[in-house]
Amino acid sequence: MTDVTVPPGLRVTLPQFAESQRDALENVLKxxxxxxEYKIRSDEVLVRVQASSVAFADLLMLSGQYQHKPRTPFTPGMEYSGDVVAVGGVAAAEFDIGDRVVNDFTHAGPRSTGAYQAHGGWATYAVAPASALHKIPDTFSYEQGANLFVNYETAYYALVNRARLQAGEVVLITGASGAAGMATVQTAKILGAKVIVTGRSEEKLRTLRDWGADATIHTTGSTPGRFRDQVKEFTGGNGADVVIDTVGGPVGLEGMRSLSYGGRLVIVGWAANTTVAQGGGRGGSDGANLLPTNIIQMKGLYVMGSPMVIHTFRDPSIRPPRIAAILDWVEQGLITPFVSHRYPLSGIRDAGLARLAGHVTGGCVVEP
Known part of the structure; x- marks a missing residue:
């Protein structure tokens, strides 16, 4: 063990699961x-956090409504970036003080399963094993680093491993203005696809057009209307080859109706139905989404889930090609995570509420 003393800071803790995300932000988080004052092991690194993502999945974890429930108490924040301020003896072979790094959220932080589960990024400092850190290039901001792996791995897995997207195909992305949605837009364009996106805000749709979307569709809340006709008009009557659905509910259903015969529906999330699981960490799945099997049958559709992290833990061999591709795209300057909102760590409540209210485009970070 090495004793390390650094300037005092702040840390967010969740002592127990809240009944809802709002309850966590307003009443439970501390x-x-x-x-x-830290003691670090030989293979450990102490990171001064510069930016930590406030993702929708982070908020679901606060109420135990995410599929993975960390042991309480813990510090939330799946993904963070910052500067190395101390290294153990073995870790010194890989990192120097001052290196700019991002954590691997499967090895350190609340989405991991080992000894570093409690060490999330909503803090001034985070301890991680050297194996959980990647250096980030000087061209990448800390905010971009904190929105890299969770979002782009989700996009890559959905498009490559599940949809098997081919260059020239048309992909429709619902709820594309979220962090994972924008990563999916950029990844689909890298792969050579044509991209249609849906969204509830004209301002966000303008951002998505600037981001590379070939066509945009303005939906209206929980009643999106019949946008399949717009998709078919864009595709010469064929419909989309692939739908990446992050919303579920009526939007996801209309997305499914927008597919071509034999099209592929890839389910990434269900933002329209956050009560699928009960709050307070009780779990359950009483409010599951439903899809019409008659339409699936008549259109010969392929419907598949896209559980990127779950599949990765079950089969770690699928991850190295994904990480290699993403880091290569970073080096080429093809990946540029979009971050619209920044808050001080002490403003974590405001950051979370902005995410819940749908004010955020792309990523949102807290900066200790």
Whole structure:
């Protein structure tokens, strides 16, 4: 063990699961002082966090409504980036003080399953094993680093491993203005696809057009209307080859109706139905989404889930090609995560509420 003393900071903790995401932000989360005194092992690194993502999945974890429930108490924040401020003896072979790094959320932080599950990024400092960190290039901002792997791995897995997207195909992305949605737009364009997106805000749709979307569709809340006709008009009557659905509910259903014969529906999330699982960490699945099997049958559709992290834990061999591709795209300057909202760590409540209210385009970060 090496004793390390750094300037004091702050840390967010979740002592127990809340009944809802709003309840967590308003009543349960605590911002506490961090005295800045650490003992790090030989293979460990102490990171001064510069930016930590506030993702929708982070908020679901606060109420135990995410499929993975960390042990409480813990510090939330799946993905963070920052500067190395101390290294153990073995870790010194890989990292120097001052290196700019991003954590691997499957190895450190609340989505991991080992000894570093409690060490999330909503803090001034985070401890991680050297194996959980990647250096980020100087061209990448800390905010972009904190929105890299979760979002782009989700996009890559959905498009490559599940949809097997081919260059020239048309992909429709619902709820594309979220962090994973924008990553999916950029990844689909890298892969040579044509991209249609849906969204509820004209301002966000303008951003998505600037981001590379070939066509945009304005939906209206929980009653999106019949946008399959717009998709068919764009595709010469064929419909989309692939739908990446992050919304579920009526939007997801209309997306499915927008597919061509034999098209592929890839389910990434169900933002329209956050009560699928009960709050307070009780779990359950009483409010599951339903899809019409008659339409699936008549259109010969392929319908598949896209559980990127779950599949990766079950079969780690699928991940190295994904990571290699993403880091290569980063080096080429093809990946540029979009971040619209930044808050101080002490403003974690406001950051979370902005995400819940749908004010965020792309990523949102807290900056200690």
């Amino acid at each position: 911002v506490v002082n961090d005295p800045g």
